[in-house]
Amino acid sequence: AQTVTQSQPEMSVQEAETVTLSCTYDTSENNYYLFWYKQPPSRQMILVIRQEAYKQQNATENRFSVNFQKAAKSFSLKISDSQLGDTAMYFCAFMKLRGATDKLIFGTGTRLQVFP
């Protein structure tokens, strides 16, 4: 069975600084997807970034980038130039490469606080 571990329950960063959130996972699959979702105080889950395991290149979305280390089963999220609006709960998630019908396996989340 797949598991996703987020070892940092809480993190904080000053506005404009950079922060990295950690995520490790365990699977015997070779092809899969990894995601970072953000849940701000409104509780709306928002997709931040997605990585296909068969792609070596790390995904990037504006200020958000990942460091995907397949052999180490590590998938960290780097937020550059942190903004107050980045304050949220961040969830790392895993999905097998079976298309849209398969379920997400979530980590326990990391609460990020960005302060002025």
Place this chain on the structure above:
Amino acid sequence: GAVVSQHPSRVICKSGTSVKIECRSLDFQATTMFWYRQFPKQSLMLMATSNEGSKATYEQGVEKDKFLINHASLTLSTLTVTSAHPEDSSFYICGASGGTDTQYFGPGTRLTVL
């Protein structure tokens, strides 16, 4: 990104009544919808997965007779909490995917059972 709506956003009901929550994909066809429950400061707990026109697949420990799921069309799924009790009070979130390998989420429904 794809948009998923959920209605109502909040509902308060008396113990013993049934509550229906709707989840709609607004700009895409959702072949699969997921229903989650989230307790305060915790991660999302998957309750069930439904494919359009098929019976839902429930996760272990989730009572299918208590949490009725209907996925009647490619844009609508409903979750009915039957004979709700205070312990059913929670935040319920739906997820939807279709055609891509990404799940998009509704804004959630806060259920309070008195």
